[in-house]
Amino acid sequence: MEAGKKIVEVRNLCTEFPIKKEFSDILARRPEKSVKAVNDVSFDVYEGESLGLVGESGCGKSTLAKTIVRLCEAKAGTIKINGRDITNLQGKNLRAVRKSMQMIFQDPYSSLNPRMTVYETIAEILKVHKIVSVHEIPDKVNEILAMCGLNKEMAERYPGEFSGGQRQRVGIARALAAGPSVILADEPVSALDVSIQAQIINLLKKLQKELHLTMIFISHDLHVVRYISQRTAAMYLGKIVEIGSTEVLFTDPLHPYTGILIHASPKIDPTQRERSPAIQGEVPSPIDLPKGCLFHPRCPRCMEKCKNKIPEMKEIKEGHLIACHLYE
């Protein structure tokens, strides 16, 4: 895929969460500890593309998305949206930029007010962000609902009256109402029945194309990511270890972690399921990260230098970057 305009630019981003000290830690004067949820992450997302983010649960995918939309504070690094550095924006400047980047959550219920009808929910966003004039709001609400496969009658219902799939459509409509250029979808279908998942994925794919949205799509389901994303990034313990075109990554992954992750994912064909090797060992504690390559305690191709030296991200082919000593 030809690279276009950079819409999201993330450089050396770090997000840490302090760990509360026990009384014994205070007495022993042990230093503060923290969890490095996002650890020196850099990547770009281009206009109109979908970047998939994959990795085991707890690897930092959701925290990375929340840091980009400024729901979590970055400890270091920069975030640029449409060329503007938003890392330290506050107050009304931050609110103004937030409407251009919207999140879709796994549980849309958490982002919907149960006491507001669907109409009121969408109308409120249009009003707050001054997307259209007051008399244009009813038509705009209907237009957004229709785009998301919801009809006028549904507008007067409350979120609690909808099925999971319909509720996710309302969550998507709410996100679109602000007129965003960037969508961050965090496991948007993982709470839904398989039959409904396909409908929501197809809806997101259609909207992304029609509205020329730039999307970061987080999922533990690699089949879904492969279907919806043009490029994919694999994340391990807060770091991106490989990023490249989805087809290349899925057919010829180079980083040992990406390779195992892809081969260990459940196959659609049930006769193939037994052949997938799982990733060996436990994920190390993010409080006490291993030295060198973070994947070395679990890597079947670990070399001596992997235990001490952190591999740097390098471009090994055009648009294909990898952090692994095997490719130096």
Ligand code: SF4
């Ligand atoms: Fe494995 Fe070494 Fe590559 Fe890390 S740097 S993934 S330990 S081969």
